[in-house]
Amino acid sequence: MLIQPTRSTPKNLSQALILIVEDEHEIAAILEAYLERSGLRTVHAPDGHSALTLHQSLKPDLILLDIQLPGMDGWQVLNEIRHKSDTPTIMLTALDQDVDKLMGLRIGADDYIVKPFNPAEVVARVQAVLRRTRVQTVDTRQVIRVGDFQIDLESHEACVFKDGQAITLDITLTEFKLLECMMRTPNRAFSRGELLEACLPEGDSLERTVDSHISKLRKKIEQLGIEGVPTSVRGIGYRFGNRS
Missing domain, CATH: 1.10.10.10 (Winged helix-like DNA-binding domain superfamily/Winged helix DNA-binding domain)
Structure with missing residues (x-):
């Protein structure tokens, strides 16, 4: 049973599209439920290759990106994305060493969340990154x-x-x-x-x-x-x- 999140998305962030890149379907489903209850839209990619395809076609407002993915890992996905866009990206991973966090930030991650996590906290971090980046993203991409x-x-x-x-x-x-x-x-x-x-x-x-x-x-x-x-x-x- 999922617990209703207590935080709600600010009005100016509603309808933002979040790309969840996660190979564990149960985790992805929990994230989808919490984000959608907070007014955000979601799309799920179970691996790196489909994540790149969805990123290209849908141009999401933010990516929640797992590192340990089958085939192409999260580092490779982020590196590919950063060659083409500055879409805000939050890394989700069980890797909790400082060197892993530093690698993500060097490649271009906007935030880093270690598993296991509180889904409500993930929503709050997503909202914070969206608030911080939404103005520059709209100006750069010129998307309404x-x-x-x-x-x-x-x-x-x-x-x-x-x-x-x-x-x-x-x-x-x-x-x-x-x-x-x-x-x-x-x-x-x-x-x-x-x-x-x-x-x-x-x-x-x-x-x-x-x-x-x-x-x-x-x-x-x-x-x-x-x-x-x-x-x-x-x-x-x-x-x-x-x-x-």
Whole structure:
């Protein structure tokens, strides 16, 4: 039986995606339960190779990485990740010698937790690292994530997370700009005029043009089984609206 964690995730950290790299399924399940009860999302990789694949495709906000993995160990996984990104990483291991901790920190680990551990403490450490790194991570990667939606401002790609998988949205540049504008302040209702000025190219001067682009964007999102995004706000315009 799992004990309900007493700490809750701060609102600005909710919906962060945590990649758990752990070959012991019971430990992974406990971590998943505690993290998800704290408002975080999780995905599990049982070995190093699948961890690298998931890291590349899902771009998690933080990695909980076991060291003693089958095949490729945690040191090798972290080394590979650090060649490509600065995703915050917390090492989980039964190795408690100072030399092991120093090795992890030298390679680029952000924290180090020794087994056996208190799952509630792991959640607290995850939240602390996320708070410390979230601003610089967003600035560096230029990624905006709200609910199940994520947009990458560098690659101009938008995706939706369903069942732990990232599904790319096939949208136009204008549709991407509309998503970006609304996702930056997802609770705000934007008038058609505001969206027209911020997102549409010169020459598209009619407010009904916004309705057309929103309708096409909404239909593409509905194909993934998500209704009402963006949300219509009567008498005003539109709001992003995804709060899952």
